[in-house]
Amino acid sequence: MDKKLIVFCPNPYSLYTNTVCELLLRKGYHIELIVVRKFTLQRFKNEFARDGKRLLRKIWNKLVLREKAYTDKADSIVSFRRDNNLSITNITQFQKQGTKILRCRNLNDKSIEKALNQYDEKLVIFTGGGIIRKNILDRAGDGIINCHLGILPKYKGMDLPEWCLLEDEPDQLGITLHFMDTGIDTGDILRKVKVVPKQPDSIRSLRSGFEPVMVTEMVRVVSDYLNGKVERQPQPKSNKRQYFILHPKLYEIAEAKLKQLVES
Amino acid sequence: MLSPMKRPISFPIDSNKLDYLRRSKQFPLLNTKYLDDVPDTAVEPFDLALKDYPKFKNTQAEDLIKLRLMVHQNELNERFRNWQIKLLRYIEINYANLKTKERSYGRPVAVRVILFNQLLALFVEIYLHTGDLLYFNTALKVADLKWAAPANKSPKDIYLLREIKEKQIEAILNELTHG
Numbered sequence: 001m002d003k004k005l006i007v008f009c010p011n012p013y014s015l016y017t018n019t020v021c022e023l024l025l026r027k028g029y030h031i032e033l034i035v036v037r038k039f040t041l042q043r044f045k046n047e048f049a050r051d052g053k054r055l056l057r058k059i060w061n062k063l064v065l066r067e068k069a070y071t072d073k074a075d076s077i078v079s080f081r082r083d084n085n086l087s088i089t090n091i092t093q094f095q096k097q098g099t100k101i102l103r104c105r106n107l108n109d110k111s112i113e114k115a116l117n118q119y120d121e122k123l124v125i126f127t128g129g130g131i132i133r134k135n136i137l138d139r140a141g142d143g144i145i146n147c148h149l150g151i152l153p154k155y156k157g158m159d160l161p162e163w164c165l166l167e168d169e170p171d172q173l174g175i176t177l178h179f180m181d182t183g184i185d186t187g188d189i190l191r192k193v194k195v196v197p198k199q200p201d202s203i204r205s206l207r208s209g210f211e212p213v214m215v216t217e218m219v220r221v222v223s224d225y226l227n228g229k230v231e232r233q234p235q236p237k238s239n240k241r242q243y244f245i246l247h248p249k250l251y252e253i254a255e256a257k258l259k260q261l262v263e264s
Numbered sequence: 265m266l267s268p269m270k271r272p273i274s275f276p277i278d279s280n281k282l283d284y285l286r287r288s289k290q291f292p293l294l295n296t297k298y299l300d301d302v303p304d305t306a307v308e309p310f311d312l313a314l315k316d317y318p319k320f321k322n323t324q325a326e327d328l329i330k331l332r333l334m335v336h337q338n339e340l341n342e343r344f345r346n347w348q349i350k351l352l353r354y355i356e357i358n359y360a361n362l363k364t365k366e367r368s369y370g371r372p373v374a375v376r377v378i379l380f381n382q383l384l385a386l387f388v389e390i391y392l393h394t395g396d397l398l399y400f401n402t403a404l405k406v407a408d409l410k411w412a413a414p415a416n417k418s419p420k421d422i423y424l425l426r427e428i429k430e431k432q433i434e435a436i437l438n439e440l441t442h443g
Contacts, residue, residue: 049360166397240349244356247404250397253440 003142003226004032004119008107010128012036012091013066015077016215017127021099022088023219029226031099032119034091035112037129038103054245075198076208077215108133116140125222126180134182143179143187145222147214149207150243151192152176153235156185157243161206165254166246170261173197173206175214177221179232184242188232190221199262203255317347320354321369328382335389348390348399351383355402363411373415380412381422385429391436400436407433 005024009017021031037043048055061069066089070078080086088094095101102115107129113136116122122141126132132144150160151174164172174194181187195213200206224230246254314330317323327347334344358365366376387403390396406412407430414423 052360163397241398242353243398244401247401247408249404249437250401250440253437256441 004122006033006122006124008126008129009034009036018088019086019215020127020218022086033100035102038105040105077211080212108136113139132180146180147218148176148185152189153239159246162246162254163243165257186235188234190230193217317350325378325382328386332386332389335393352402377414377418378422381426388429388432
C-alpha cells in the first residue's frame with residue numbers, strides 16, 4: 001500500500017511549504033492532505049510570549065512582504081523558485097490536484113488526530129507550525145520528518161547557524177533531516193548535509209542561502225525514504241545540550257566572525 | 265565533566281583570599297579576573313552542602329552562592345550539573361514571562377533582586393570557568409532584566425556585585441570581539 005503524504009504547514013503562503021509541495025508533485029508524488037494553522041489571537045499571544053519582538057519582524061516578512069522580503073541578490077528560496085520555475089504561492093492551489101486542506105488552531109488538535117487516523121500508511125512532512133505533541137506523533141504513521149537548521153546531535157535548539165559561528169565551528173554549518181519525537185531535536189536522523197556559505201555578507205544572507213538546500217534535501221530525503229534508500233539512525237540519548245536564542249550582543253560578534261570568515 | 269567549548273579563562277587567587285571569600289555569606293566575591301582589589305565583606309560561614317534542585321520558585325540566593333563556591337573550587341559534580349542545566353533552561357524557556365512568574369511566586373522585591381543578581385554572577389562565573397558561551401548568553405539576558413537590577417533598598421553588597429559583574433561582562437565581550 002502506498003504511504004499517504006501529509007504536510008504540516010504554518011500558514012497558507014509559506015514559501016517553504018509551497019516549494020516543497022510543488023517539488024514533490026513534480027517528482028510524481030501525490031500530497032493527500034495539507035494541515036495548516038489558522039491565524040488566531042491566541043496563536044499570536046503564544047508566539048509573542050516565546051519570540052518577543054522577533055515575531056513582528058517574522059510576520060512582516062513572511063506574511064506581508066513574502067517574496068518581496070528578499071531584496072538582495074543572495075541565494076534564497078526566491079532565487080531557487082525563479083531558477084526552477086516554481087509558481088505556487090498558496091497551498092489552496094494544490095486542491096486542483098486533489099489535495100485536501102485542513103485548517104486548525106493548533107497542530108495538536110483533536111481534529112488532526114481524527115484526520116491522521118483515517119490513513120493506515122502515512123508519512124508526515126513538517127514545514128513549520130509549532131511543537132508537535134505525543135498525541136500527534138503517535139498517530140503519524142512512519143513519523144514526521146523535519147528539516148533542522150543545524151548538524152545533529154550536537155546542535156539542537158535555536159539560532160544554530162549563529163552559534164556555530166560564535167563557537168568558531170563554521171564547518172558545522174548545515175542541516176539535518178530527522179524524524180520528530182517528544183524531545184527537542186532528538187529524533188532519528190535520516191541525513192545530515194553540511195552547508196558551505198557562498199560569500200554571505202550577513203547572517204541574514206547566510207540563512208537565506210540555507211533555504212534552497214532545505215527544500216531540495218527535504219524532497220530528496222522523502223523520496224529516498226519512500227524508496228527504502230535511507231535508514232533511520234537513532235541519536236545518542238546522553239547528549240541533551242540545547243542552544244537558545246542568541247543575545248543581540250553575541251549575535252553581533254557572530255556576524256563579525258562571519259565577515260572575517262568570508263574575507264579570509 | 266563538562267567539556268569546555270573554548271579556552272576556559274582561569275582566575276588566579278591565593279590561599280588567604282580563598283579563605284576570606286569562603287567566610288563571606290551574602291557576597292562571596294568569587295572570580296577575581298578583571299578585578300584589582302577584593303573589598304572587605306567578611307561575615308560568618310554557612311553550611312556549604314547543596315540540596316537537590318527544587319523548583320525555581322523555591323530556589324534561594326544562598327543556593328546560588330553555594331553553586332558559585334562550587335565553581336570556584338572546581339567541584340562540578342553531578343548535583344552541580346543538574347542545578348546548572350535546570351537554572352539555564354528555566355531562565356531561557358520562561359524568559360518572556362519571568363517577571364509575571366516572579367510576581368506569582370510572591371517573593372519580596374528585595375529578595376528577588378538579590379536572587380537574580382546572584383544568578384547573574386553564577387552564569388558569568390560558569391562561563392569564566394568552563395568557557396561555555398551558553399551560560400554567558402543567558403547571563404546577558406539576566407543582566408537585561410531591568411526589574412531585577414539593584415533598587416533603592418537593595419543591600420550595598422548587591423550594588424557592588426552587580427557593578428563587578430557588569431565590568432566582567434564588558435571585558436568578556438571585548439575579548440570575544442577582539443580575540
